[in-house]
Amino acid sequence: KDKARLLVSCPDQPGIVAAVSEFLFKQGANILASNQYSTDRHKGTFFMRIEFEAPDLHQKEALFKTGFTQVAERFEMKWDIIFAYKMKRMAIFVSKELHCLRELLWEWQSGDLMADIPLIISNHEDAREIVEPLQIPFYCLPITKETTKKVEEEQLRLLAEHSIDVIVLARYMRILSPEFVARQKNKIINIHHSFLPAFVGAKPYERAFDRGVKLIGATSHYVTDDLDEGPIIEQDIMRVNHQDDVRKLKKIGASIERSVLARAVKWHLEDRIIVHGNKTIVF
Amino acid sequence: KDKARLLVSCPDQPGIVAAVSEFLFKQGANILASNQYSTDRHKGTFFMRIEFEAPDLHQKEALFKTGFTQVAERFEMKWDIIFAYKMKRMAIFVSKELHCLRELLWEWQSGDLMADIPLIISNHEDAREIVEPLQIPFYCLPITKETTKKVEEEQLRLLAEHSIDVIVLARYMRILSPEFVARQKNKIINIHHSFLPAFVGAKPYERAFDRGVKLIGATSHYVTDDLDEGPIIEQDIMRVNHQDDVRKLKKIGASIERSVLARAVKWHLEDRIIVHGNKTIVF
Amino acid sequence: KDKARLLVSCPDQPGIVAAVSEFLFKQGANILASNQYSTDRHKGTFFMRIEFEAPDLHQKEALFKTGFTQVAERFEMKWDIIFAYKMKRMAIFVSKELHCLRELLWEWQSGDLMADIPLIISNHEDAREIVEPLQIPFYCLPITKETTKKVEEEQLRLLAEHSIDVIVLARYMRILSPEFVARQKNKIINIHHSFLPAFVGAKPYERAFDRGVKLIGATSHYVTDDLDEGPIIEQDIMRVNHQDDVRKLKKIGASIERSVLARAVKWHLEDRIIVHGNKTIVF
Amino acid sequence: KDKARLLVSCPDQPGIVAAVSEFLFKQGANILASNQYSTDRHKGTFFMRIEFEAPDLHQKEALFKTGFTQVAERFEMKWDIIFAYKMKRMAIFVSKELHCLRELLWEWQSGDLMADIPLIISNHEDAREIVEPLQIPFYCLPITKETTKKVEEEQLRLLAEHSIDVIVLARYMRILSPEFVARQKNKIINIHHSFLPAFVGAKPYERAFDRGVKLIGATSHYVTDDLDEGPIIEQDIMRVNHQDDVRKLKKIGASIERSVLARAVKWHLEDRIIVHGNKTIVF
Structure with a gap:
């Protein structure tokens, strides 16, 4: 399947959702589901799970991962992209x-x-x-x-x-x-x-x-x-x-x-x- | 309070979340909670609720509304921004x-x-x-x-x-x-x-x-x-x-x-x- | 097992529980559980389920059934005794x-x-x-x-x-x-x-x-x-x-x-x- | 109201329900609800709650209590009769x-x-x-x-x-x-x-x-x-x-x-x- 899940946690600050969703959009991915939570709006930890799909996703695995590294570094994220085709x-x-x-x-x-x-x-x-x-x-x-x-x-x-x-x-x-x-x-x-x-x-x-x-x-x-x-x-x-x-x-x-x-x-x-x-x- | 809720529904297509979250980020708003749902990934209807806060929000009510109109038109959205200070x-x-x-x-x-x-x-x-x-x-x-x-x-x-x-x-x-x-x-x-x-x-x-x-x-x-x-x-x-x-x-x-x-x-x-x-x- | 269940329904009137429990006591039976319900205290229908055990019960099946017929007739009961040993x-x-x-x-x-x-x-x-x-x-x-x-x-x-x-x-x-x-x-x-x-x-x-x-x-x-x-x-x-x-x-x-x-x-x-x-x- | 509740606990043995229900029947009482439980069929403790009504019950309070004493002594009961008219x-x-x-x-x-x-x-x-x-x-x-x-x-x-x-x-x-x-x-x-x-x-x-x-x-x-x-x-x-x-x-x-x-x-x-x-x- 051409689905994947992105898990993110990082210090909360404005702009995270915008940066992540823009990245996915530019990769041609469609967001299927999205959840977020912050322990505290001010200086808390921010968590997000996004389920997305993109055409021929399993062939672009490396591309997605290296591409996301830039976003991740900017916000000091711990993150993972899990591709659904891998059981x-x-x-x-x-x-x-x-x-x-x-x-x-x-x-x-x-x-x-x-x-x-x-x-x-x-x-x-x-x-x-x-x-x-x-x-x-x-x-x-x-x-x-x-x-x-x-x-x-x-x-x-x-x-x-x-x-x-x-x-x-x-x-x-x-x-x-x-x-x-x-x-x-x-x-x-x-x-x-x-x-x-x-x-x-x-x-x-x-x-x-x-x-x-x-x-x-x-x-x-x-x-x-x-x-x-x-x-x-x-x-x-x-x-x-x-x-x-x-x-x-x-x-x-x-x-x-x-x-x-x-x-x-x-x-x-x-x-x-x-x-x-x-x-x-x-x- | 400086909180508001944005409700959106429109035909589903890639890029909606990116456009909305970028708009909010540029206005200096911080997303507090976000939910979305699509009746069908392909040609379905997309729904989203975002709770956000921004400094001095109640003074920028008109600004937010006119600003969002551009995003809304691009995606043919039905939408509303409800400001929490108005009971x-x-x-x-x-x-x-x-x-x-x-x-x-x-x-x-x-x-x-x-x-x-x-x-x-x-x-x-x-x-x-x-x-x-x-x-x-x-x-x-x-x-x-x-x-x-x-x-x-x-x-x-x-x-x-x-x-x-x-x-x-x-x-x-x-x-x-x-x-x-x-x-x-x-x-x-x-x-x-x-x-x-x-x-x-x-x-x-x-x-x-x-x-x-x-x-x-x-x-x-x-x-x-x-x-x-x-x-x-x-x-x-x-x-x-x-x-x-x-x-x-x-x-x-x-x-x-x-x-x-x-x-x-x-x-x-x-x-x-x-x-x-x-x-x-x-x- | 030496257990059985007695199910009874009949027009409600005083004395039913006394008559039934006395019958069971005289047969040497011990009541394990008992439930009753009446649709209406006055002229309603009375329902009862009693779970009991008695030594060598499965040998006395006929005895119990014929013995209970008298009680049943007195109160116009519909009734059944089900012996647990029969699956x-x-x-x-x-x-x-x-x-x-x-x-x-x-x-x-x-x-x-x-x-x-x-x-x-x-x-x-x-x-x-x-x-x-x-x-x-x-x-x-x-x-x-x-x-x-x-x-x-x-x-x-x-x-x-x-x-x-x-x-x-x-x-x-x-x-x-x-x-x-x-x-x-x-x-x-x-x-x-x-x-x-x-x-x-x-x-x-x-x-x-x-x-x-x-x-x-x-x-x-x-x-x-x-x-x-x-x-x-x-x-x-x-x-x-x-x-x-x-x-x-x-x-x-x-x-x-x-x-x-x-x-x-x-x-x-x-x-x-x-x-x-x-x-x-x-x- | 002419209702009362009888609470009983005593060592379990056959005949308790028969004795209690016979007593109530002889006093002209009608059993409205009855529950029982035994911690262990053999040498356990038996508990019972009976809700009953009887005509002019509140005038016969003493009668009921003294009458029940005999049943209670026979089975070494702890017991109480609570009359509903007393709030x-x-x-x-x-x-x-x-x-x-x-x-x-x-x-x-x-x-x-x-x-x-x-x-x-x-x-x-x-x-x-x-x-x-x-x-x-x-x-x-x-x-x-x-x-x-x-x-x-x-x-x-x-x-x-x-x-x-x-x-x-x-x-x-x-x-x-x-x-x-x-x-x-x-x-x-x-x-x-x-x-x-x-x-x-x-x-x-x-x-x-x-x-x-x-x-x-x-x-x-x-x-x-x-x-x-x-x-x-x-x-x-x-x-x-x-x-x-x-x-x-x-x-x-x-x-x-x-x-x-x-x-x-x-x-x-x-x-x-x-x-x-x-x-x-x-x-």
């Missing part, structure tokens, strides 16, 4: 609970997740039977405290070998090492089974039950070194009541988890998310 | 049910509805006691089939006398004549007590009860000659169940009505709505 | 769109739909590849205007042969004949792709788009002779906006349809629904 | 933010909060102008760290003088002393401006903004000694996004707070809430 390459990590994986694969089959999935990695065998019929390579890498380092090395090797752009933790129940996380900054998307910052850590449904909350939720976020503290991408909740025991909370929670994670992954694949400090701007 | 003048029509009126007045007192309210008109006396303590002139104009024409003339006279920009029907239970409506195109906002197009016409809660629906709703729309068929601005619903009788449905419905109408009015006052055929674009 | 036998009808079928099969695999599924019938081949891996017999019975009668006879034969209790139309895009419907009163559950009574009939998403609604929905209902007019079991909606074209509305709608239908089917299987005239009581 | 007496505490107070007064004027309001207490003057027009006595008792004890004594004196049954903290921004709380066990309803247990403590909106959450909420709970840790009655949330600054979060939050608190208060007044340990059962 992102997504790895999925999963453990024994498969509802999030199922949802992602379903959406992917329906053409709603525009990504290649070169591999799915698990520390258990459970997912194999739903992955392999779809012709996706499945790697079962069991892991123990002792083997963590070694297994992570193997995971990193596989990710590199398959040129992975984004890793989705679809209820992967192992904590990744700081080294692993550091090498994939803002590239690992996790689903946490509570409306963060409530119930940070383990066993959120058990603790939600004990606290007697009237709503339970799920949170999708980028993974950072601080467990459950990374930038939040999306959250949602459902109502529960005194009759719902822990088992029922998990059932209800599973349906929130799967839709929240699917939305977060879709937004990431569509380059709608800009991470700013510990927050996300979702255009 | 819109809003009339409210109400009958005996006061919940929507109360909500509007409450939001208005809290500073969330940026409008002047020079008068409130009713065909009943009920609203007087909540209107007059707020120093808003209240006109009770009782109306019967026979007096409709005469009363509408009096209403029109009052609207003209007070230079009214927008009329909100906050559960005003009389049908306005086509002549009245024609003179206020896209300026009359109504709240209908169902999720249109379900239960067009009278007694929607009674009919919702008879049909056994599991959710009831409310719809705010611009008034046109076709009863309940005008462009929809906002809708919302709440869940109900078999235990809810008509009286209960009305209670629940009232709380939907008041929030839906308040949102629609706020969006209108902030110039977020563009009417396109029988639909609205809400930026 | 309901469910047939699913589907056409080319598979999202509702997928959801039902997923819930069924997860143990959340307590039913046997002896067969799935379609007028197209599309569903075969997701049905057969689950070892469920799949019957493709193509249908044209001319063959309707003959195909329905074949369908009825299959339903009888497999002792089907409930038929779920999971986006089955053919209208069933009055004869077919009459033989399965309150046993056919359909999903309609709009928040009824809005957009009764064909192409609801196209019409929702044309009307410019701000929310779209889905409705699950029992099928009657009046198209889209049967008793509503469950409804839900999602917000949409001016940017969503018909294709997007269908995507969003599909996710509402699948969850609404799954809830309705689950409630039916758990005997939570009593049909009263053209409405449902959902306990 | 609960509610005090409201408020500080400077008035939106929750306004909502409560509005619902009260509309007849949706069945309670007497003999007094409203504040540590500021702000609420006086909306309270006094409704003929409700308003007490402004300013409070400082030094005067806390003395002011609480005055508050307790006023509560006793007016025979107050329930205290609603409608954004009352002072922490009550353990002594004050201990004397009003399960009688003080608070609204906390976050979806607890997220953002326990001060400045929840500021912290929600800093954390970058995608939804904000409010929680109504009974007040205990542990700040923000009392039994949760009701919670709700709304979606927010990166554009919403702290001021906007507070606006959105205010509308959640007022509806959540109003629901919690209504349920309390209708005796729908049973506190069990640190949780609520809401029938």
Whole structure:
């Protein structure tokens, strides 16, 4: 396709939109969608996402990039142009609970997740039977405290070998090492089974039950070194009541988890998310 | 304040955003927010709303308007620049049910509805006691089939006398004549007590009860000659169940009505709505 | 399991709950859950659902039924006792769109739909590849205007042969004949792709788009002779906006349809629904 | 009115419903609504709420209470019969933010909060102008760290003088002393401006903004000694996004707070809430 997305962040000042839109116009590009946000009109940071198309765009990739460098330098921009014809390459990590994986694969089959999935990695065998019929390579890498380092090395090797752009933790129940996380900054998307910052850590449904909350939720976020503290991408909740025991909370929670994670992954694949400090701007 | 909103619609073609943003930049304006939408990339209609600020803007009103005319002509734009320092003048029509009126007045007192309210008109006396303590002139104009024409003339006279920009029907239970409506195109906002197009016409809660629906709703729309068929601005619903009788449905419905109408009015006052055929674009 | 559900409807009068609960107590049954509703305290109709368990219940089935006849006669009850150990036998009808079928099969695999599924019938081949891996017999019975009668006879034969209790139309895009419907009163559950009574009939998403609604929905209902007019079991909606074209509305709608239908089917299987005239009581 | 509500909790065992419903039937009472819940079928705690009516009920109050004692002793019940003709007496505490107070007064004027309001207490003057027009006595008792004890004594004196049954903290921004709380066990309803247990403590909106959450909420709970840790009655949330600054979060939050608190208060007044340990059962 001849579509692309331009992401920009820079110190706010007048003239940014004019300069960027003039550049695109001169390249013969048509703006399809445009979003902007500024943290503060005076001396804040300005963010913009523009979706555009241009005839024979994929042949002019280099041209666009070098051309935009001038605009970018003038406004001290951090920026990226992502060309839609290049599919992102997504790895999925999963453990024994498969509802999030199922949802992602379903959406992917329906053409709603525009990504290649070169591999799915698990520390258990459970997912194999739903992955392999779809012709996706499945790697079962069991892991123990002792083997963590070694297994992570193997995971990193596989990710590199398959040129992975984004890793989705679809209820992967192992904590990744700081080294692993550091090498994939803002590239690992996790689903946490509570409306963060409530119930940070383990066993959120058990603790939600004990606290007697009237709503339970799920949170999708980028993974950072601080467990459950990374930038939040999306959250949602459902109502529960005194009759719902822990088992029922998990059932209800599973349906929130799967839709929240699917939305977060879709937004990431569509380059709608800009991470700013510990927050996300979702255009 | 030195803020303004620019609304534009025109045939879609490349270069619109560049031309508009360059114009604003040259006038020393800073874009605060910007939204756009095109019905179809190829030969569709393009819509844009830009919120901007510029130093001493209210002194340059004429300058901006004449300046923009050139851009507008080039792209065959329908357009408007609305200066925020000029408050819109809003009339409210109400009958005996006061919940929507109360909500509007409450939001208005809290500073969330940026409008002047020079008068409130009713065909009943009920609203007087909540209107007059707020120093808003209240006109009770009782109306019967026979007096409709005469009363509408009096209403029109009052609207003209007070230079009214927008009329909100906050559960005003009389049908306005086509002549009245024609003179206020896209300026009359109504709240209908169902999720249109379900239960067009009278007694929607009674009919919702008879049909056994599991959710009831409310719809705010611009008034046109076709009863309940005008462009929809906002809708919302709440869940109900078999235990809810008509009286209960009305209670629940009232709380939907008041929030839906308040949102629609706020969006209108902030110039977020563009009417396109029988639909609205809400930026 | 030693659980059962008692459903009762009768003219309201004092003493019903006392008589029923005393009967259950004398049979050694423990009430697990109990719901009641009366259309009108004075001369209304009374409805009750009681879930109970008793030791060795499945051996005392006849005893319970004959014993309860006395209570039932005293209050002129319509009633049923459904024993949980007997799984309901469910047939699913589907056409080319598979999202509702997928959801039902997923819930069924997860143990959340307590039913046997002896067969799935379609007028197209599309569903075969997701049905057969689950070892469920799949019957493709193509249908044209001319063959309707003959195909329905074949369908009825299959339903009888497999002792089907409930038929779920999971986006089955053919209208069933009055004869077919009459033989399965309150046993056919359909999903309609709009928040009824809005957009009764064909192409609801196209019409929702044309009307410019701000929310779209889905409705699950029992099928009657009046198209889209049967008793509503469950409804839900999602917000949409001016940017969503018909294709997007269908995507969003599909996710509402699948969850609404799954809830309705689950409630039916758990005997939570009593049909009263053209409405449902959902306990 | 000749209505009453019976609340029961006791060790679960067969026969409870039969015994209670037989008692009511013998007294000539008609059951209008009935709810039950058991924490665990085997050796759990059983809870029940029955709403009933009986002719000339208010003259038979003592009769009902002494009569029920026998049933209660047999099953070791904690119980209460609340007669609807006796309105609960509610005090409201408020500080400077008035939106929750306004909502409560509005619902009260509309007849949706069945309670007497003999007094409203504040540590500021702000609420006086909306309270006094409704003929409700308003007490402004300013409070400082030094005067806390003395002011609480005055508050307790006023509560006793007016025979107050329930205290609603409608954004009352002072922490009550353990002594004050201990004397009003399960009688003080608070609204906390976050979806607890997220953002326990001060400045929840500021912290929600800093954390970058995608939804904000409010929680109504009974007040205990542990700040923000009392039994949760009701919670709700709304979606927010990166554009919403702290001021906007507070606006959105205010509308959640007022509806959540109003629901919690209504349920309390209708005796729908049973506190069990640190949780609520809401029938």
